[in-house]
Amino acid sequence: MFDFIDDFQGDNAIFSQNGLYIPEATDCMRCGMCLSTCPTNKLFKTEAETPRNRLRTIDKIINGDTAVSSEELTHLNNCIQCRACETLCPSKMQYGHLFDLAREKHFQEGVPERRGNLFSVIGFKLIEHKPLLHAGTVLIRLYQKTGLQFLFRKTGLLKAFKLDKAESLMPEAETSSLAGRYPTDKQRRGNVALFTGCVSDHFDRKTLLASIKLLNVIGFDVLVPKEQVCCGAIHRHQGKKTVADKMAATNIDVFNSLDIEAIIYTASGCGLMLNEYEQDNGENAGEQKSFGSGLHDITEFLNLHWQDDIRLKDFDPKAGDETLKTVAVHEPCSQRIAAHGHGNRHQHVYELLEKIPGLTVIPLPENHICCGAGGVHMLTHPEIADPLRNEKLAHFDQSGADLLVSTNIGCALHLNTGQALNKVVHPVVLLAEKLT
Numbered sequence: 115m116f117d118f119i120d121d122f123q124g125d126n127a128i129f130s131q132n133g134l135y136i137p138e139a140t141d142c143m144r145c146g147m148c149l150s151t152c153p154t155n156k157l158f159k160t161e162a163e164t165p166r167n168r169l170r171t172i173d174k175i176i177n178g179d180t181a182v183s184s185e186e187l188t189h190l191n192n193c194i195q196c197r198a199c200e201t202l203c204p205s206k207m208q209y210g211h212l213f214d215l216a217r218e219k220h221f222q223e224g225v226p227e228r229r230g231n232l233f234s235v236i237g238f239k240l241i242e243h244k245p246l247l248h249a250g251t252v253l254i255r256l257y258q259k260t261g262l263q264f265l266f267r268k269t270g271l272l273k274a275f276k277l278d279k280a281e282s283l284m285p286e287a288e289t290s291s292l293a294g295r296y297p298t299d300k301q302r303r304g305n306v307a308l309f310t311g312c313v314s315d316h317f318d319r320k321t322l323l324a325s326i327k328l329l330n331v332i333g334f335d336v337l338v339p340k341e342q343v344c345c346g347a348i349h350r351h352q353g354k355k356t357v358a359d360k361m362a363a364t365n366i367d368v369f370n371s372l373d374i375e376a377i378i379y380t381a382s383g384c385g386l387m388l389n390e391y392e393q394d395n396g397e398n399a400g401e402q403k404s405f406g407s408g409l410h411d412i413t414e415f416l417n418l419h420w421q422d423d424i425r426l427k428d429f430d431p432k433a434g435d436e437t438l439k440t441v442a443v444h445e446p447c448s449q450r451i452a453a454h455g456h457g458n459r460h461q462h463v464y465e466l467l468e469k470i471p472g473l474t475v476i477p478l479p480e481n482h483i484c485c486g487a488g489g490v491h492m493l494t495h496p497e498i499a500d501p502l503r504n505e506k507l508a509h510f511d512q513s514g515a516d517l518l519v520s521t522n523i524g525c526a527l528h529l530n531t532g533q534a535l536n537k538v539v540h541p542v543v544l545l546a547e548k549l550t
């Protein structure tokens with residue numbers, strides 16, 4: 115099947131003379147090796163909920179020669195797009211890419227793909243238009259800080275508009291914007307730019323501030339370009355390729371025009387998308403459509419540039435630290451996928467946290483199974499997302515850990531609902547708190 119392959123790069127990237135080779139949906143051997151990693155198959159224990167069955171449906175959609183039943187479409191749409199199936203596949207199936215192609219085709223044909231609700235309609239518009247998102251954040255803050263939140267929850271209005279789930283995920287909104295530059299007061303080693311994407315600036319400020327603090331400590335000035343936009347992942351996975359391509363082009367123009375040593379992202383879900391911005395091999399060959407080698411996960415970059423003389427506080431019982439002895443690491447699927455020749459990155463989280471004196475760092479059991487967040491999937495398919503989340507939280511309880519860390523904002527929001535409220539943080543938040 116792969117006679118023409120010149121080179122194998124990374125865990126699942128295959129390159130021929132014409133660039134990245136992407137197997138077709140029919141290249142699936144139906145061997146079943148991926149079944150043990152598929153969360154929906156684990157949950158429903160049926161062949162209909164397997165990657166190989168979905169690939170058959172994807173093939174029908176892409177090739178368009180056989181009709182797809184509504185049942186097949188339902189099982190396809192149950193997919194969380196975690197791409198765990200790619201990590202074990204001997205045929206190197208690029209499942210995520212094929213899924214996006216099928217979605218794109220259906221979007222162009224006007225086939226409704228997901229269970230939409232008012233939130234997803236508003237959410238897509240806010241993400242596409244940053245000024246609207248900023249205005250929306252001000253309204254959300256007003257809602258959270260006045261009696262409106264209590265009123266809406268009490269009267270059942272949220273439920274009536276199917277907004278209850280989305281509302282329960284929303285952390286306190288930050289209405290101000292980050293500054294454009296944060297200079298270091300250490301010996302300066304250069305500039306880096308921070309990718310904040312769409313919602314992190316307003317809903318995960320503490321992770322961004324912790325990242326800036328740590329990057330300053332290792333000697334870098336941090337730039338936060340205001341013109342940057344969403345990475346485009348949510349739109350791409352919904353088949354909205356034109357919007358996603360436009361977002362990618364804007365980000366590439368914005369970041370590649372800066373005089374910087376690196377582009378740093380904090381959310382691994384965005385990071386995966388940024389890593390997959392493509393180098394054009396077609397008629398625009400040579401045109402820069404990717405970030406090249408300058409893109410880094412924050413945990414990876416901090417490990418690379420950490421200096422041994424940086425002092426971190428030991429546990430301080432007076433500050434309540436005696437309760438924090440063990441941290442469990444949730445490994446988001448987006449950090450475990452070795453996409454486009456880039457190795458997976460979850461090992462950087464362990465390496466970073468092990469710098470904290472006296473802290474025990476353990477993996478959350480069953481990290482190879484998705485938590486169910488999957489971008490908007492947790493909102494559109496709670497009957498799948500919630501049991502998967504509850505299983506993670508049960509593992510967390512049994513692990514005896516005091517805190518759970520995750521590098522993906524979507525997973526953290528999803529896991530922070532239920533009994534784990536406020537027990538899931540980004541690892542850099544923990545590290546920044548320990549700076550002396």
Ligand code: SF4
Nearest residue numbers: 142143145146148203
């Ligand atoms: S491991 Fe790959 S080839 Fe085998 S069934 Fe899964 S997708 Fe198909």
Ligand code: SF4
Nearest residue numbers: 152193194196197199
């Ligand atoms: S992407 Fe995840 S949920 Fe979808 S088929 Fe693959 S393993 Fe299963």
